[in-house]
Amino acid sequence: MSVATSEPVRTPTQQSRRWMIITASIAVALSVLLYWIGLSGRHSVLLGVSLLLISAAIPISGVPAVVRFRRLPYQSRDGARREVSTLSWAIYGNRTTLREPAVRRLHSAGVRACRHAGVDLESGPGRERARQVLGEEVVAFLDDPRATPVDAGRMRHYLTAFERLDLRKGLA
Numbered sequence: 556m557s558v559a560t561s562e563p564v565r566t567p568t569q570q571s572r573r574w575m576i577i578t579a580s581i582a583v584a585l586s587v588l589l590y591w592i593g594l595s596g597r598h599s600v601l602l603g604v605s606l607l608l609i610s611a612a613i614p615i616s617g618v619p620a621v622v623r624f625r626r627l628p629y630q631s632r633d634g635a636r637r638e639v640s641t642l643s644w645a646i647y648g649n650r651t652t653l654r655e656p657a658v659r660r661l662h663s664a665g666v667r668a669c670r671h672a673g674v675d676l677e678s679g680p681g682r683e684r685a686r687q688v689l690g691e692e693v694v695a696f697l698d699d700p701r702a703t704p705v706d707a708g709r710m711r712h713y714l715t716a717f718e719r720l721d722l723r724k725g726l727a
Contacts, residue, residue, distance in 0.1 A: 578610035652704040661710060662700040665717050669697065672720040689716040 586603030590596055653661070666676070674688065675681030676697060685694050693716040695702060705713075 575611065578607060582607040582610075652706050653710060657710075658700050658705050661705065661713060662697065665693070665697050665713065668717045668720050674720065688719055693717075 582603040585606060586599045589599035589602060594602075669676055669685060669689075674685045676685055676694070682694065685697070689697075693713055696705075696713060703709075
């Protein structure tokens with residue numbers, strides 16, 4: 556049986572006291588380090604006190620409380636920023652090949668681009684047109700995205716092929 560423990564809530568005075576203790580410790584350590592390196596005693600103390608004064612001014616100014624970034628709701632999946640973020644994390648998973656979510660998204664983007672450009676991958680004339688515009692390797696990827704592993708160079712080749720589709724007129 557597990558017992559849920561709650562972490563004590565720190566008040567702003569406790570947080571500022573903790574901040575001051577940490578910065579005072581860092582300032583003293585910096586002064587000692589600078590003196591040990593060979594800086595004069597006056598200069599090392601001056602730099603330590605300067606660091607202490609600057610760090611004391613930060614909580615007083617209220618800057619950390621003013622700067623707040625709005626969090627995106629997790630249920631919201633629309634938007635270019637979210638798409639790029641999701642695709643970036645999917646790509647960065649492995650250095651040699653793309654992860655499965657990235658391959659699925661690349662395949663989906665290619666199929667949608669072909670559909671939007673009026674290239675029907677199911678019909679004979681549409682497949683032939685796709686082979687002319689995109690190339691045999693890209694059409695094979697659109698047929699079965701898991702047939703060959705996709706690395707960054709191959710992904711670039713596929714994206715370049717998708718860019719050759721004329722999406723403005725709906726014609727390839």
